[in-house]
Amino acid sequence: MSRYDEEAKYDRPKRRTRPRTKDRPSYDDAAEAFVITRDRGRYTCWIDDGVDRGDGQLPAGRSGREVTAMKARQLGRTGVIVGDRVKLDGDATGDDGTLARIVEVFPRSTLLRRSADDDDPVERPLVANADQLVIVVAVANPEPRTGLIDRFLAAAYDAGMRPLLCLTKTDLADPDPLLAIYRPLGVESVATHQDGDLTELRDQLHNRTSVLVGHSGVGKSTLVNAIIPGADRATGIVNVATGRGRHTSTNTVVLRLPDGGWLIDTPGIRSFGLAHVDPDKLINAFPDLAEITADCPRGCTHAADAPDCALDEAVAAGKADPDRVASFRRLVASREGRELRASEEPT
Incomplete structure (x- = not known):
């Protein structure tokens, strides 16, 4: 035996010397x-x-x-x-x-996600495979935060989900001024108040997978408990001094609706970063406006200050609804953090 052979037999075996099998477990019956x-x-x-x-x-x-x-x-x-x-x-x-x-x-049909802030590139997936985003908003106590509503809408359009505005506490204030803001976008809405009839809301939830989102204190848990007997979601009160609610739901949970469908309750949210939202995908949620922007210069953001944006020409020529264009641009501004930061306190 040569010296080489004597030394070789004491060498450590190389890692992964055992050949990997091509056979993989089959989960066809899983x-x-x-x-x-x-x-x-x-x-x-x-x-x-x-x-x-x-x-x-x-x-x-x-x-x-x-x-x-x-x-x-x-x-x-x-x-x-x-x-x-x-x-x-x-x-x-x-x-x-x-x-x-x-x-x-399995591959996801929809994905609701957010980022921690507008300059945070890291996406945080929240819920998969839901088809409707129910944005719960109190018309009073606490006062509605339109900047946060805009962000929820932008996230819904980005995810390919149908948005629905659910207004609560309508016995305390007139909901029409708030509805007028979102009417140009064609967003459907339902109005509710404590101990009121929830038939219209139940019809909108029937056989859908709906995600409830909203600021703390707007009444999400109260709605869930009224719609799903035995849900026992914790409810809280709004602080009189700050006008803000306390987080009562601490985790995301899926609940079965009595007549078919699912309701996904999420913890109260005070901020919703949109760094992940692509402006081109956002405009595609509005087919009439997307068709117009085909004439925009490359890289156009379609914002109010975007140079040579085709939306401006269409409004001037009477070919686009100015209120609808303004509403869409509010969503674009919300994505960039301008409107939200200008009108709301940091949390």
Whole structure:
């Protein structure tokens, strides 16, 4: 045996010397579910016994079971958020003490997201696969914050979700002045007040997957408790001195609607960064205006101070509704943080 052979037999084996198999586990028979809440690395998932809606959204949710699961190591850095449609491996019976594994995340049909601030490039995904964003706004106590409403609208259009304004406490003030601001955008709305009839709101939520967002103290939890018996979402009061509500919901949770559909309740939000929103995607939410902006110069932001913007020419020629253009530009300004910071205190 040569000296080389003597030394070689004492060398450490190289890493990954064992050939990797091409065979991978098949999860064709894995249970399909979706995530309804998350808490410290554990995910509560819902397995629906009914028929899938077939449109990439969540199933109707009239019958099924809850299963506790953890994310499988093979998913690596793949994020799992509330609303995600997933595959579960392992024990998916939902019995006490059982734990399944999330082994696959289906492509998302919609994704509601925000950034921490307008100059923060890091996106924070909030909810997946919802089709409606219900923006809950009190017409008084606390006073409505139009800058924050604009930001919610911009996020909804960016995510491809239908926005709905839900006005609360309409027994305290006239909702018409606030509605007039958003009428040019064609945003639908419902008006509610404490102990009032919620039939119109229930109709708007029926068989949809709706996300409730709003400033603290606007009455989101009160609405949830009225619509879903037994929800028991904590409610709070508005501080008389500051005019602000206290955060009562601390986590995002998906709740089944009695007549079909899902309601996703989120914690009260005081800021909503839009650094992730693309102006070109925002204009595409308004087909009539998007057609006009085809004549804009390259890189046009379509803002009020944008040079040679085709929207200005269309308004001057009577080919575009000036109120609608002004409303759209308010959303653009909100994305850039100008209107919000000019009219509201930092939190």
